[in-house]
Amino acid sequence: MEKDLRRLLYETIGEVFEKMFFTFLDMPEDCAQEPDKSEPLFMEANISLTAREQGWVRFYFPEALARHITVNFLGIEAHGLDEKKIRDTLGEAVNMTLGSLLGRIDPQAICGTIGIPEVHALQGVSVGDVLANPEVIAFHSEFGWLLMEFGLLKACFGLSANP
Amino acid sequence: MAFNIMVVDDSETMRAVVKKVVGMSGVAVGEFHEAENGKKALEVLDSSWVDVILSDINMPEMGGIELIRAIKGNEVLRHIPVIFITTEASQVRIDEATNLGAAGYIQKPFVPETIKTVLLDVLEKAYAQRFKEEKPVLAEEGDAELDF
Numbered sequence: 145m146e147k148d149l150r151r152l153l154y155e156t157i158g159e160v161f162e163k164m165f166f167t168f169l170d171m172p173e174d175c176a177q178e179p180d181k182s183e184p185l186f187m188e189a190n191i192s193l194t195a196r197e198q199g200w201v202r203f204y205f206p207e208a209l210a211r212h213i214t215v216n217f218l219g220i221e222a223h224g225l226d227e228k229k230i231r232d233t234l235g236e237a238v239n240m241t242l243g244s245l246l247g248r249i250d251p252q253a254i255c256g257t258i259g260i261p262e263v264h265a266l267q268g269v270s271v272g273d274v275l276a277n278p279e280v281i282a283f284h285s286e287f288g289w290l291l292m293e294f295g296l297l298k299a300c301f302g303l304s305a306n307p
Numbered sequence: 308m309a310f311n312i313m314v315v316d317d318s319e320t321m322r323a324v325v326k327k328v329v330g331m332s333g334v335a336v337g338e339f340h341e342a343e344n345g346k347k348a349l350e351v352l353d354s355s356w357v358d359v360i361l362s363d364i365n366m367p368e369m370g371g372i373e374l375i376r377a378i379k380g381n382e383v384l385r386h387i388p389v390i391f392i393t394t395e396a397s398q399v400r401i402d403e404a405t406n407l408g409a410a411g412y413i414q415k416p417f418v419p420e421t422i423k424t425v426l427l428d429v430l431e432k433a434y435a436q437r438f439k440e441e442k443p444v445l446a447e448e449g450d451a452e453l454d455f
Contacts (some may be wrong), residue, residue, distance in 0.1 A: 240415045
């Protein structure tokens with residue numbers, strides 16, 4: 145993946161997580177730690193984009209990070225959490241990320257229609273399983289690693305793999 | 308007299324967040340209505356008086372653009388200001404909403420101050436006299452910095 149797209153994704157996701165969830169993310173190269181590949185993943189949130197082609201963005205959350213951003217987003221105590229609140233928050237996270245990305249890449253044009261976010265619980269899936277895909281980007285947070293995977297996003301936005 | 312506010316968003320969590328921010332904004336809120344899409348919002352408008360609508364665009368069944376079209380095409384409802392709070396960031400989409408009569412446009416991710424500023428601005432323009440009467444409440448509570 146080209147460096148510019150990677151940096152753009154990081155800046156976009158970083159802004160969403162900082163502004164809405166008060167959570168700071170680091171790129172792996174800016175952080176001394178390596179992902180713990182055995183760490184189980186808790187939920188995935190994905191959203192589709194229809195532009196020149198169909199694309200999608202998917203986030204994978206460890207449980208601690210999912211709970212942390214939900215508590216911060218809603219301004220509630222941890223004991224007030226339930227699964228619905230977590231699912232809604234993770235859906236908003238992926239929704240806002242793709243919307244922001246769309247605005248940053250091509251704010252003057254309609255370059256895509258964003259779908260409705262979907263959130264699913266994960267069982268038996270670890271960080272290492274998802275990182276087996278070399279296109280996955282990992283972002284470090286103090287509550288675990290956020291993993292991001294996307295399909296056909298470059299084609300949707302008309303980005304070239306070799307600019 | 309306070310303002311009746313409706314938040315339209317398919318995410319219950321986002322409705323709760325917006326409700327919280329509005330509550331902290333210093334605006335005197337009377338009734339607070341919620342709807343999960345444009346269709347449900349129109350049902351609320353059938354039976355309740357609403358002064359301002361804060362709506363998402365991208366929702367199942369009936370989105371925000373269809374909702375504002377329906378509102379602006381209705382003689383009784385067309386005066387109600389609609390503020391969009393949405394991830395939709397393209398200029399074309401913003402222009403489309405403005406041309407359809409949107410009173411404000413807030414892009415997610417937002418900081419609470421943005422909602423406060425836009426909401427106060429829209430209410431002041433739409434209800435100048437009533438807003439003036441509410442001013443003491445706003446001056447008293449609205450000065451506080453939003454702690455979100």
